Amino acid sequence: MMKNKNYNDSETADIYDFQKRVTFYFGALFVVLMLISSSFILNSMSTAYNDVAVDETIATTERIQKYIRDGNSPDEAAVSGFLNDRNIDFRIINHVTGAIVKSNFDNNTPFSGVSNYITVGKEKKVSGDPATKTREVYKDGKKYVVAERVMYYHNEKYTIEAAKAVELDASYYKSLFIRTAVVDVAGILAVIYLSKYLCRIILVPIEKITSMAENISVDDLSRRIPEEGDDGGLKSLISTLNSMIARLEVSFKKQSQFVSDASHELKTPIAVINGYINLMDRWGKERPEVMQEGIDSIKAETENMNVLIKKLLFLAKHENASGFNKFTAVSAQEVLNEVYKEFNIIHQDRKAVFNCQTNCMLYADFNAVKQLLWIYADNAYKYTKDHNTVTFSTYNDDKYVYLAIEDDGGGISKDDIPFLFDRFYRVDKSRNKGIGGTGLGLAIAKKLVESLNGEVYVESEPNVRTAFINKFKIYKP
Numbered sequence: 001m002m003k004n005k006n007y008n009d010s011e012t013a014d015i016y017d018f019q020k021r022v023t024f025y026f027g028a029l030f031v032v033l034m035l036i037s038s039s040f041i042l043n044s045m046s047t048a049y050n051d052v053a054v055d056e057t058i059a060t061t062e063r064i065q066k067y068i069r070d071g072n073s074p075d076e077a078a079v080s081g082f083l084n085d086r087n088i089d090f091r092i093i094n095h096v097t098g099a100i101v102k103s104n105f106d107n108n109t110p111f112s113g114v115s116n117y118i119t120v121g122k123e124k125k126v127s128g129d130p131a132t133k134t135r136e137v138y139k140d141g142k143k144y145v146v147a148e149r150v151m152y153y154h155n156e157k158y159t160i161e162a163a164k165a166v167e168l169d170a171s172y173y174k175s176l177f178i179r180t181a182v183v184d185v186a187g188i189l190a191v192i193y194l195s196k197y198l199c200r201i202i203l204v205p206i207e208k209i210t211s212m213a214e215n216i217s218v219d220d221l222s223r224r225i226p227e228e229g230d231d232g233g234l235k236s237l238i239s240t241l242n243s244m245i246a247r248l249e250v251s252f253k254k255q256s257q258f259v260s261d262a263s264h265e266l267k268t269p270i271a272v273i274n275g276y277i278n279l280m281d282r283w284g285k286e287r288p289e290v291m292q293e294g295i296d297s298i299k300a301e302t303e304n305m306n307v308l309i310k311k312l313l314f315l316a317k318h319e320n321a322s323g324f325n326k327f328t329a330v331s332a333q334e335v336l337n338e339v340y341k342e343f344n345i346i347h348q349d350r351k352a353v354f355n356c357q358t359n360c361m362l363y364a365d366f367n368a369v370k371q372l373l374w375i376y377a378d379n380a381y382k383y384t385k386d387h388n389t390v391t392f393s394t395y396n397d398d399k400y401v402y403l404a405i406e407d408d409g410g411g412i413s414k415d416d417i418p419f420l421f422d423r424f425y426r427v428d429k430s431r432n433k434g435i436g437g438t439g440l441g442l443a444i445a446k447k448l449v450e451s452l453n454g455e456v457y458v459e460s461e462p463n464v465r466t467a468f469i470n471k472f473k474i475y476k477p
Contacts, residue, residue: 023195030191034184041180050145053166057147058132060088060162065151074101074158088164095150095157137163209238221249269301329361329475330369332394332401339373340392349386357395363475364452369403372448375441376405376468383466384409401474406467412460420458421446 068074074092092101137144146163212225224242227235276294284291333356340354362369373392380390384407393404412420423443449456449470460466 022199023192026195027188027192031184031188034187038180038184042176045176050166053145053164054134054147056088057145057162057164058134058149060090061132061147061149061160064090064092064160064162065149068151068153068158074153088162090160090162093159093161095159101158209241213241216245221245221252266305269305272301273298326365326367327363328366329477330364330366331359331361332396332403332472333359335366335369336373336392336394336403339370339377342374343377343381343390343392347381350381350384351387351389353389353391355391355393357393358401360394360396360401361475361477362401362454362472364454364472368448368452372445372452372470373403373405375445375448379441379468380405380407380409380466383407396474399474400471402469402471404467404469406465408465411462411464411466412458413462414460417458417460421456 093099094101132147132149134145134147137146143166144163145166146161149160151158151160209225216223216225224245225238227238227242276297280291280294284294336356337354340352343350344352377390377392384390388407388409391404391406393402393406395402395404421442423440445468446456452472454470454472456468456470458466458468
């Protein structure tokens with residue numbers, strides 16, 4: 001595999017190490033499988049050869065029995081010629097005298113070592129006669145299969161035995177072993193080659209993606225990895241990476257905007273404080289009114305900075321966690337009514353209306369819901385005149401309960417609504433330049449709603465109305 005010039009030595013080493021590991025694992029797995037399969041084949045051949053020997057010895061005893069029942073004497077010499085057996089020894093024993101009536105074996109056959117045999121449990125019953133029993137006999141390092149059948153002839157009981165060696169032919173076994181080994185080695189080499197080939201197929205597109213991703217930096221998140229061709233899962237991976245980069249781009253833009261706006265918001269009060277300190281240093285010692293004016297202004301700006309910093313800390317605290325753990329059943333009517341009453345006491349220059357259409361419960365932190373509603377109430381007060389009305393409403397449908405605060409002030413244009421919950425965003429700054437605030441209230445409200453597992457949306461018509469509506473799932477204990 002060609003090294004990509006965009007990679008450093010460490011990355012190239014990792015890629016090649018991965019290729020070696022995959023090749024080794026595949027090779028090792030194939031070796032184990034081939035050894036198991038080869039052992040199974042050789043064992044199956046041995047078992048099959050053993051079964052053939054068993055069947056042949058049983059068949060031999062059946063043929064001898066049939067020959068005798070056809071009227072031939074067990075001791076006739078023609079028995080051996082009739083059988084024409086394939087390396088099978090046999091003998092016929094008279095049960096009464098124990099004498100061998102007929103046989104074709106010498107002292108090296110298994111019958112001379114009968115006392116050493118191991119009985120096996122395979123039996124076969126033929127033509128209603130007693131079952132033919134088979135056993136394994138080990139003699140002089142060889143294994144034999146012996147079949148034993150009992151029959152009656154002219155009122156005399158005879159035992160017919162047939163034996164055959166079951167070892168595979170040495171040359172045949174050696175040839176089979178060599179052929180199996182050759183196949184195994186060829187298979188292992190093929191697997192190693194295919195593993196390398198598959199690694200190349202897998203790694204080349206990944207190397208390409210990595211090379212392209214390296215060219216995407218924090219300073220330029222507008223670039224994307226091309227989704228070329230149809231690489232199945234890789235195309236899906238590229239699409240996921242591009243989606244992640246897009247989200248990162250949005251986050252970095254917001255962070256950059258946040259830092260810029262925060263710096264701007266803090267720069268003004270610091271400049272004012274610095275200006276009054278210089279003024280007090282120059283004229284305050286001789287003129288008490290200048291000293292008092294400076295002190296009052298510095299206190300006001302310090303308070304504004306304190307509010308701004310608290311809101312920034314709140315947003316940072318609730319960026320990745322809810323921050324609220326006192327969740328209980330909260331009455332929508334109770335929490336909204338409490339904010340309504342406090343608003344009436346604090347802002348008597350506005351007309352407030354309470355419109356309650358439900359007594360449903362929601363599962364939330366009571367203080368967080370109250371803080372949320374106060375953000376909307378403060379905004380309603382700031383952006384309305386003395387003759388305007390602020391309406392506090394709660395209602396429900398089958399699944400959700402709604403808490404809304406509405407005013408009949410100047411309204412918000414459709415172009416501004418999507419950005420209302422962005423940090424430091426102010427609607428028509430030139431028009432509202434005299435209105436105080438940090439531009440963080442609605443951003444905090446959005447975080448509060450998300451922390452309380454709710455949703456918020458805005459309805460507004462310029463010069464008619466503005467409503468902030470919070471939606472929560474109805475809680476049924």
